[in-house]
Amino acid sequence: MLRVALIGCGAIGSSMLELLRSDAGLRIVAIVVPASGSEAARDVARRFAPEALVQDSVPAEGIDLVVEAAGHAAIEEHVLAALARGTPCLVASVGALSAAGLPERLEAAARAGGTQVQLIAGAIGAIDALAAAGTGGLDTVRYTGRKPPSAWKGTPAEHGRNLDALTQATVIFEGSAREASALYPKNANVAATVSLAGLGLDRTQVRLVADPAVTDNVHTVEAQGAFGQFELTMRNKPLAANPKTSALTVYSAVRALRNRAAPLCI
Numbered sequence: 001m002l003r004v005a006l007i008g009c010g011a012i013g014s015s016m017l018e019l020l021r022s023d024a025g026l027r028i029v030a031i032v033v034p035a036s037g038s039e040a041a042r043d044v045a046r047r048f049a050p051e052a053l054v055q056d057s058v059p060a061e062g063i064d065l066v067v068e069a070a071g072h073a074a075i076e077e078h079v080l081a082a083l084a085r086g087t088p089c090l091v092a093s094v095g096a097l098s099a100a101g102l103p104e105r106l107e108a109a110a111r112a113g114g115t116q117v118q119l120i121a122g123a124i125g126a127i128d129a130l131a132a133a134g135t136g137g138l139d140t141v142r143y144t145g146r147k148p149p150s151a152w153k154g155t156p157a158e159h160g161r162n163l164d165a166l167t168q169a170t171v172i173f174e175g176s177a178r179e180a181s182a183l184y185p186k187n188a189n190v191a192a193t194v195s196l197a198g199l200g201l202d203r204t205q206v207r208l209v210a211d212p213a214v215t216d217n218v219h220t221v222e223a224q225g226a227f228g229q230f231e232l233t234m235r236n237k238p239l240a241a242n243p244k245t246s247a248l249t250v251y252s253a254v255r256a257l258r259n260r261a262a263p264l265c266i
């Protein structure tokens, strides 16, 4: 029985708890949220994880695995310390690793604790193929994120442009994954995941497109290298129970967690 602490109980965390409520091989024993989120987390816990304690830090003992679905601050506050104590961690907020020095600090904490931090694939697929291809050498990796114009409101895409007036697909950003993460942090998770699996934040090309012809978020990854070439396009649907998040991100986190408890995993 794997005893798990879940950090964050928002769109992803609460949907994970719902999916995991009947799993025999693992038990969510702690839900870690700041005081401001504790009432909402208790409500979710009552429905899906009645045995879990809602608290503001990861218990120092009795935890086999930590799962983060909360954001950059939670990695700083909880994940680094858990790793240093020797508790393995799964991280969903991969975009946070675009911050200078954070990947190195996570590595150092995991090394000090003799454990491992795993970044989940989240909303994007083919991360296994991309990372394997890197072993033989990658030449180019390009990620294109395509969303309806309204989805780019409140971002630098609005500078000098009326998003409501767009009648055709318009490239709103082209540059490195590092620049993309800084300018468009809400898009940072997929760009960072593709980068960390492949050519890194500076050599991964990112293109962001406002497209009046699409209604979903469309992710495309194109990679070339010694292995050959691939193109992946994903049109992710929101989770029925929680339209704020893409279903695949939740499924990816649940799968990563179940793999830790399963005698055979893929």
Ligand SMILES: NC(=O)c1ccc[n+]([C@@H]2O[C@H](COP(=O)([O-])OP(=O)(O)OC[C@H]3O[C@@H](n4cnc5c(N)ncnc54)[C@H](O)[C@@H]3O)[C@@H](O)[C@H]2O)c1
Binding pocket: 007, 008, 009, 010, 011, 012, 013, 032, 033, 034, 036, 037, 069, 070, 071, 072, 073, 074, 077, 078, 092, 093, 094, 095, 120, 121, 122, 123, 124, 189, 190, 193, 244, 245, 246, 249
């Ligand atoms: N890897 C991916 O593909 C992918 C996709 C979508 C979202 N994400 C990331 O997953 C994370 C969670 O997303 P969400 O939609 O569930 O967010 P959300 O805002 O719905 O929920 C966040 C939860 O974290 C809690 N929280 C905030 N700060 C915290 C802290 N310092 N310590 C502990 N808990 C804290 C909040 O109380 C809340 O319960 C975000 O960082 C988001 O960027 C990753």
